[in-house]
Amino acid sequence: MPEALLEVRDLTKNFGGVAALSNGQFTLRAGTVHALCGGNGAGKSTLLTIVMGIQDRDGGVIRLNGREVDFDKPSDARAAGITIIEQELSPVPAMSVAENIFLGREPVGLFGRVDFATMNHNAQELLDSLSFDISPKTLMMDLTVAEVQLVEIAKALSYDAEVIIMDEPTSALGEAEVDQLFETIERLKAAGKGIVYVSHRLSEIMDVADEYTVFRDGRFVADGKIADVSREELIQMIVGRPLTEEFVKENQATSEVALSVSGLNAAGWVKDVSFEVCKGEILALYGLMGSGRSEIFERIFGLTQDEGGEIQFFGEKVRMATPSEAIKRGVALVTEDRKGTGLVLDADVRSNICMAQLEELSVGPVMQSGRESAAASRMIEMFDIKTPNDRLPVSGLSGGNQQKVVLGKWFLTEPKVLLLDEPTRGVDVGAKREIYRVISDFARAGGAVVMVSSENDEVLGMADRVLIMRDGRVSGMLTRDELSAEKLVHLAA
């Protein structure tokens, strides 16, 4: 067996008492592709950011070529021969492809003048060697997302590293580009490099990887050779334990349709989506990141423009042209990005809770502060929000309590249909259960719930039916009887 190139043992990391990673370990051998597998929150990203020196570790050992290493910053890791292709692209749009590739290490001539001729020449050679058909003089802003991703890949490879980490490198690529990337990976393997490959797309892992390590909930689960494992076995390891006691589900779907959507288009690329959700029902929208789930919510809630298709609310055809129309009709949207679109962080708990209900809490133009305060107290009690008083800025609350403030804001509007986008993201287990309890109670009382979730467990535990999305289209519908983790992953990937 070839020697270990990169070895990680017993890596731990805690965030405010919560363990994001408790025994991170894997071994990467030269000339192989090693897949890191696991769901969201499994600890893969935490592990990689520690390896690259972006975050500190709380414990554990990392060895590169047998020597212990601890990098302070990513440039140290690169100097030692580890490079990463990050999931989040970070191009400088107004600069050329060559300038982006050699950013911060431009070849210089006399008096420190950038030697553009050499730079463009080197970039051209690099792109040619990867057979990426992109001109080094093109501006990044004129490229497609897939091409930008290829440039990022070229940039990472230009460091000529021993270890190359690829974090979801294909998330923006089409099939042809994926093939190009795989050819490149084969060449890198032949040259004796080690590649860490992270992807949610299992078929890619089965194709390209030699070995795997599975993480779940921040713990190491298993490792081995891809040749010795089937796709089904791998899914079993990723999905893992039985999940009954974690969830609260006491609702009973009725046959009265609350919200029905047919032939809906959104965001320019989500096409022809149809579904309906009944009173008392929890419908899950399942799919990979970028499959169009959030875009459907944004359209239904009036955040984006009408692009065709019909929305019916309790049998009545509605336009949903603005969020305020949606709210008035009784739709609530808990967005995916709590800090970006859910809360005003500098504002206090009370103002955040009352924000979607200003008209009802005022007489004419004047707010009724007594009623505001009473409304806030009611929601703080209902969700058991842990805050000393309602005048504290929400930035001072924990993630779970912040999420409860968002839910409080929407429950105050007394919605009939609740749209939940990743309602438990970044929330600890205790608060998760309380949120499930509230969702279940809402549905049991006759509310309709549409829930976007990437967490298999959550979908399996909460949903009555699951609509599966893929590349902006519906790719399947499963009832609760047909549900299984295997089917979910198969249909989405």
Place this chain on the structure above:
Amino acid sequence: MAEAASQNRDFKALAAEYGQKYGILMALILVCVLLTFANEYFLTTRNILNVLRQTSINGILAIGMTFVILTRGIDLSVGSVVALAGVVSASLATTSTTAAVLGAPYFAAIPLAAGVAVGLACGWVNGVIVARFNVPAFVTTLGMLSAARGMTLLYTGGKPVPALTDGFRYIGTGSILGIPMPIILFAVIFLAALFVLSATRFGRTVYAVGGNPHAARVSGINIRRVRLTVYVISGALAGIAGMILAARTGSALTQAGIAYELDAIAAVVIGGTSLSGGVGKVTGTLIGALLIAVVNNGLDLMGVESYYQQVIKGALIVAAVMLDQARHKAE
């Protein structure tokens, strides 16, 4: 012992909290106390009324600016709007036959309404361009700064509008119970702004849009309307300030209000309103405007050359914001 130590700590924590909340107010009081001892003239009714009257124009502009800055915007055009509203209203209130338009002079209410209307119109144009066409506020209002100044010069042919009627001049020179009208107008506008920002639905939406426009939008708030409205408010208040200025001096000058936007922004920033929006109070702006005026007045009284005053004001603005930053970091 332990109890004494914990009491001491409580006291320190309390002092820190009050320092945070009332830092600028304490600075204002400190400056006033120092000036009272340094100069026997400072704490006289006449001087205090003088300071307040000097504060009123910048204060009115700064109140409008507070609304705009709370929504993450900026209004650089207020100084030019002061001049434009001044000349337009004055041209309807002048007894000079060469400067009068449309058979002026009219009864004071008509030129006053015209001045407010000019301010509203400029603010509305700013607001539409910012809110609907998403042009950065800095650029939009920089354009209006230039355009409104140009319109002022076109309207008057570059000449001042003199000889205003007594009725019109009342808002600048009149007084009620010994209190000059500019101070009364400033006080009324301040109280109205205080009420709007702290007690009305619109006030809540201003803070929400400034704090996080995306979250405000998802919460059903019409963020375009809120943005538009704050520029209209700022423009209207600039119109009022422009008329007070013309009424006080007795003629409307085309070069009136140059660089006034900077003093208004300074008062808002010294008063603790965050340029990144969502945080701040109009009481802070009042204190900021007073601090600038008191410091200027004190330096005048002590016979410090006006060139130094500009340097000191500059230092004051930067120091106030540095203090604010340090406070945020400590949190």
